[in-house]
Amino acid sequence: MFFLDSIDSSLLIAAGASFVAGVLGYIIARFWVKPILGYSIAKHKLDSELSRYLSHDMDASDGNAALRTARRLSMDLVTSYNEKIPYWYRLFLDSRQESPVKASGLLTNLNKIKDPQQRQTKIDAARNELKLNGKKKT
Numbered sequence: 001m002f003f004l005d006s007i008d009s010s011l012l013i014a015a016g017a018s019f020v021a022g023v024l025g026y027i028i029a030r031f032w033v034k035p036i037l038g039y040s041i042a043k044h045k046l047d048s049e050l051s052r053y054l055s056h057d058m059d060a061s062d063g064n065a066a067l068r069t070a071r072r073l074s075m076d077l078v079t080s081y082n083e084k085i086p087y088w089y090r091l092f093l094d095s096r097q098e099s100p101v102k103a104s105g106l107l108t109n110l111n112k113i114k115d116p117q118q119r120q121t122k123i124d125a126a127r128n129e130l131k132l133n134g135k136k137k138t
Helices: 002-006 009-054 061-084 087-095 100-106 116-129
Strands: none
Touching (some): 009 087, 009 116, 061 100
16 A cells, blocks of 8 residues: 555546546547448449459459459448448448448449440449549549
8 A cells, every 4th residue: 555655646647547548549449440441441442443344344354353352342341331330420421321232232233234334324323322423434
């Protein structure tokens, strides 16, 4: 007890407040910031892969690889939306009418569509669902 008696009470309060701030910071970073950043990064990678897909022929191996990557990213977005991001952020996305589930559905059968204009329309609709309207490349 002698040790605690010799420590100033303001120092104990400061140490306790620092500990609480550190714990809260970790919780916020781990359970809010990291999932939201992961969602945002995956969304922009998907946009980039869709642009890469549109810039190649449908039969080109690079175009098919871009399409496979885009499908994987769209499924990652759906998983992140349903399981990882915080509920309040999901409500925010819903208020913006952003739907990775609908976007993923639009991207499922792109390889079966032969008409380039129809593929472009589907991709534009998927980008619209993800609110990625600014980066359309043809």
